[in-house]
Every structure is written in structure tokens, then in C-alpha cells.
Amino acid sequence: MQGLLFTPAFELKSAQMSLMVLAVRRFDLDQLQIEISQHVAKAPALLKNAPVVLDLGQADPKPTAHQVTNLLMRTQVAGLRVVALVADAIGEPLAHAVGLPALTVGPRRKKSDEAPAKPTEAEAAAAPTAPEIPATPDANPGAEAAPQEPAEDAPAEPVAVPPLLLPGPIRGGQQIYAKGRDLIITGAVSAGAEVAADGCVHVYGRLSGKALAGAAGDVRARIYCLSFGPELVSIAGNFKVFESAPREIAGKAVEIYLNEGRVDVRPLKA
Amino acid sequence: MGEVIVVTSGKGGVGKTTTSASLACGFARRGKKIAVVDFDIGLRNLDLIMGCERRVVYDFVNVINGDCSLKQALIKDKRFDNLSVLAASQTKDKDALTQDGVAKVIDELKSEFDIVLCDSPAGIERGAFFAMYFADRAVVVVNPEVSSVRDSDRVLGIMSSKSRRAEQGQTAVKEHLLLTRYSPERVERGDMMSIGDVEEILGVKVIGVIPESPEVLSASNSGVPVILDENSDAGQAYTDAVARLLGDTVPMRFLDAKKKGFFQRLFGS
Numbered sequence: 059m060q061g062l063l064f065t066p067a068f069e070l071k072s073a074q075m076s077l078m079v080l081a082v083r084r085f086d087l088d089q090l091q092i093e094i095s096q097h098v099a100k101a102p103a104l105l106k107n108a109p110v111v112l113d114l115g116q117a118d119p120k121p122t123a124h125q126v127t128n129l130l131m132r133t134q135v136a137g138l139r140v141v142a143l144v145a146d147a148i149g150e151p152l153a154h155a156v157g158l159p160a161l162t163v164g165p166r167r168k169k170s171d172e173a174p175a176k177p178t179e180a181e182a183a184a185a186p187t188a189p190e191i192p193a194t195p196d197a198n199p200g201a202e203a204a205p206q207e208p209a210e211d212a213p214a215e216p217v218a219v220p221p222l223l224l225p226g227p228i229r230g231g232q233q234i235y236a237k238g239r240d241l242i243i244t245g246a247v248s249a250g251a252e253v254a255a256d257g258c259v260h261v262y263g264r265l266s267g268k269a270l271a272g273a274a275g276d277v278r279a280r281i282y283c284l285s286f287g288p289e290l291v292s293i294a295g296n297f298k299v300f301e302s303a304p305r306e307i308a309g310k311a312v313e314i315y316l317n318e319g320r321v322d323v324r325p326l327k328a
Numbered sequence: 329m330g331e332v333i334v335v336t337s338g339k340g341g342v343g344k345t346t347t348s349a350s351l352a353c354g355f356a357r358r359g360k361k362i363a364v365v366d367f368d369i370g371l372r373n374l375d376l377i378m379g380c381e382r383r384v385v386y387d388f389v390n391v392i393n394g395d396c397s398l399k400q401a402l403i404k405d406k407r408f409d410n411l412s413v414l415a416a417s418q419t420k421d422k423d424a425l426t427q428d429g430v431a432k433v434i435d436e437l438k439s440e441f442d443i444v445l446c447d448s449p450a451g452i453e454r455g456a457f458f459a460m461y462f463a464d465r466a467v468v469v470v471n472p473e474v475s476s477v478r479d480s481d482r483v484l485g486i487m488s489s490k491s492r493r494a495e496q497g498q499t500a501v502k503e504h505l506l507l508t509r510y511s512p513e514r515v516e517r518g519d520m521m522s523i524g525d526v527e528e529i530l531g532v533k534v535i536g537v538i539p540e541s542p543e544v545l546s547a548s549n550s551g552v553p554v555i556l557d558e559n560s561d562a563g564q565a566y567t568d569a570v571a572r573l574l575g576d577t578v579p580m581r582f583l584d585a586k587k588k589g590f591f592q593r594l595f596g597s
Contacts, residue, residue: 228485246531249478263531
């Protein structure tokens with residue numbers, strides 16, 4: 059061990075980080091700035107100054123290096139820090155041009171693209187992908203609609219994060235947030251209560267308050283409840299307000315999911 | 329050690345003080361040694377309903393401030409030897425309540441009495457908070473209407489997360505609902521929520537239903553808690569509620585036909 063004789067001033071270590079990808083669909087600088095600001099304003103504690111990787115692979119129209127520099131500034135003003143570009147055919151040359159590193163997104167990225175709920179279209183949604191992250195809510199089977207083979211090419215089998223399990227009822231005025239995991243409530247959620255999770259939200263009782271799944275931006279997160287009657291449901295910041303529950307789903311056991319960027323509710327078959 | 333029972337609701341005007349006075353007399357009539365404490369500092373009412381307003385010399389705040397002993401401040405009821413009233417202060421405000429001060433008074437009362445009944449003010453601020461903080465059981469007074477139910481839900485939430493039992497990780501405060509100003513006819517017509525509606529929304533069992541009754545007002549005005557009026561429906565319903573709180577099994581009365589309620593009609597099923 060050389061350390062016994064000589065301690066180097068630095069160490070190069072391998073580390074895995076979880077980063078959000080800002081996938082641009084429509085390259086409209088003004089619109090992007092507005093939508094990103096709004097998105098950050100919804101969850102400032104989580105998103106304000108969060109580092110993101112810019113994905114221009116789907117951007118339409120294709121931006122020039124000058125426009126990308128402009129976007130970097132606007133993104134920062136809107137509250138997100140672009141730290142790198144996704145290294146694809148479009149991103150790599152642009153990354154060089156604007157002086158940022160180009161990052162290759164890990165194999166799990168593909169899986170997230172295949173996920174049933176497509177990321178918000180025509181919106182700069184901060185779709186969370188999980189390049190080589192162990193232990194994120196997306197490792198949870200509940201997040202996937204279709205049973206999928208565990209990603210064989212994933213570096214290491216992620217360890218499941220236990221959900222936050224609470225007995226109900228959650229009463230009006232109470233706020234619950236399950237950070238980085240699913241939330242399970244074995245009881246009712248009263249009107250005026252708020253339950254949120256970065257993963258899925260399960261309510262084994264009547265849901266009368268507000269429920270927010272994918273609070274950190276996971277568009278695959280879903281909400282389940284035994285009796286539907288919420289004031290508001292939200293998935294990855296896409297929300298829907300119910301003045302009164304539609305007759306065909308009121309009081310029913312339902313699944314709430316994101317369908318092409320829109321919050322959809324469907325009854326669970328018995 | 330005595331048991332602390334809070335009478336609370338969140339919303340004002342639903343009948344907390346009327347209920348506190350009647351339950352206190354009911355427990356006393358069943359032979360329990362009981363103290364009833366008015367937590368509505370600045371707006372004291374319990375002494376009026378109990379008919380002892382002319383005999384208030386010292387009050388709750390005086391005891392906390394050490395101006396007098398607890399014994400000096402407790403007013404013995406003229407009808408029941410085993411019933412005492414601790415009045416609220418009319419001149420101070422609710423900031424006069426301190427956690428240590430209230431804790432000391434409650435603990436002293438618990439060592440002296442079988443039941444310490446805390447009459448909570450409306451709202452969820454200091455007075456209401458301290459009234460429920462030390463509770464072992466709670467009687468949540470609800471009117472069968474949406475705003476009262478919502479406020480009760482809020483209070484139940486605060487109790488389950490912020491009471492002393494919750495903070496110390498003991499078994500939760502035992503919750504009971506007491507439905508007041510219940511009108512079976514209006515429930516039947518569908519313009520008042522039914523017992524089932526309220527129980528379903530709040531997820532707590534109803535321990536008593538007090539029918540809307542003109543005797544309640546006249547009893548309050550004359551300083552004789554309505555439970556002592558054996559001829560009134562409300563008085564008998566309170567007697568039943570006291571029995572249930574003491575563990576007896578008593579069938580519900582004054583409910584009439586059980587028809588579909590307001591919400592059930594609205595949403596079907």
C-alpha cells in the first residue's frame with residue numbers, strides 16, 4: 059500500500075448518480091422556459107437548481123449550437139442546471155459546441171422508453187430516467203403495467219426500497235410525502251388531506267383528498283384506490299381536478315395513470 | 329388515576345358545552361367523581377350552562393398562575409357532591425395557557441377524580457389544542473352537515489398526530505362521535521346527512537345521537553343541563569350516551585326510519 063508512505067491529494071473513484079433527463083420535444087425557447095419554470099414551481103424543494111441532462115434526440119426542430127447556448131441560459135433562469143448533454147448523434151456535436159460533456163445514458167434508459175406510459179408529449183417534461191441507479195422506485199413492480207423481464211443488462215439487481223406504510227385514515231389538513239418510494243395507506247384519505255410519493259400511491263380505502271404520484275417526475279407512477287372520490291390526482295406534475303367524481307367511476311376501485319401526458323382513470327376489474 | 333375525556337369538534341356552535349355539561353351530570357349521577365374543565369379562555373360559558381356562574385371566584389388561569397390552589401378554584405355542583413367545575417377565565421386570553429401549567433392542573437385533577445372532562449373551545453388553536461393534548465378519550469361532537477364533518481375530520485387528524493399519547497407513542501386516543509341536532513325527518517327527506525354518512529366519512533363509530541329538541545335551549549338558559557330533564561328526548565339520549573361511554577350496551581333511540589341518506593342519494597349506492 060503506497061498510502062503508508064504517500065497520501066495522494068486526490069482519489070479517482072467510481073460512483074453512480076441518479077440524474078434527471080430533460081427531454082425536449084418541441085424546441086421553442088420561450089415555451090420551454092415557461093413550462094420549465096412552471097414545473098419547477100410545482101416542486102421547488104425537489105427541482106430547484108437540480109442538475110439535469112439535456113436530451114435533444116427528439117427535439118423538433120433541430121436546434122443550432124447558438125440556440126442550445128440560449129436554452130442553457132433560459133433553463134438556468136427557469137431553475138434547472140443542465141450539466142451535460144445526452145451523447146447521441148445530435149447531442150454529441152452540440153455538447154462539444156457549447157462546451158459541456160456528453161453523457162452516454164445507461165442501458166436502463168431503453169427500458170424507460172418502452173414503459174407503457176410515454177413521457178409527456180409536446181412538453182419539456184423532466185422525465186426521470188434512471189441511468190444505472192440502484193434503488194429507485196422504478197425498480198418497483200407496481201410501476202410497470204406489463205410484466206417485464208428484469209433488465210438483464212442492468213449492472214446490479216436493484217434492491218427494492220420498502221414503501222412508506224401508514225394506517226389510515228389520513229385526515230383533512232394532514233400531508234404525507236413518501237420520498238423516493240411508494241406510499242401505502244391502509245385506510246381512507248379524507249377530504250383536505252394530501253398524500254404524495256415519488257413512486258406509486260396506494261389507498262386501501264376511500265380517496266377523498268389529493269393524491270400525487272411520481273412527485274419527482276416519474277411518469278410511470280400510478281395511483282390506486284378502493285373507492286374513488288378525490289379532489290385532485292396528479293402524476294409527475296400532470297394533474298386533474300375533480301369537482302365531482304364522474305358517475306361511472308365514483309366510489310369504484312380505480313387505477314390512475316398517465317396516458318400520453320394526460321391523467322386517465324380506469325376502474326380495476328374485480 | 330382518573331381518565332381524561334375531551335369534548336371537542338373543531339366547528340363552533342355544534343353543542344360542545346351543552347354536551348360537556350350533560351355528560352358531566354350524567355357521569356356524576358352514575359356515581360363517578362368528576363371534574364369538568366372549561367378550556368374556552370376569554371369566552372367562558374360552561375359555568376352558565378352548569379348554573380354556577382355566580383359562584384366563580386377563581387378560575388383555570390388563576391390556578392395556572394399560582395394565584396390560588398386548585399381546591400379553591402373548583403366549584404362544587406349543588407346537585408351532585410361528586411361533580412366539580414373549573415371555570416375558564418373571562419378576562420384573560422388563551423395565551424395564558426402554558427403546556428406545563430395545564431399539565432400540572434390535569435395531573436392534579438387526575439389524582440383526585442375518576443374522570444376529568446375537558447370542554448374544548450371551537451377552532452384548532454391553543455385552547456382547543458391543550459384541551460385535547462392530554463386526552464385518553466375524545467367525544468367529537470358533530471352536526472349532520474358537511475362543514476361540521478370536515479372540521480371534525482381535521483380535529484381527529486390533529487389528535488391522532490399531536491396529542492400527548494401520539495407524541496409518546498402510547499395507544500391512540502380513543503375516539504367517539506356524538507351526533508347532535510339530529511333531525512330524523514330531515515334525514516328522511518334527504519336534506520341532512522345520516523348517521524351512516526357521517527360514520528363512513530369520518531371512520532369513527534357514533535356513541536350517541538342527540539335529537540334536535542327545543543328543551544336543549546331552555547335547559548341551557550336556565551342553567552340546568554338538559555340530561556336532567558327526564559322528559560325530553562335530548563335528555564334521555566344523553567343518558568344513553570353516558571351509559572355507552574361507561575361500557576353499557578344500550579340500543580339507539582330517536583332515530584326513526586332508516587332511509588337512504590343525503591350522500592347515498594346523491595351518488596347512488
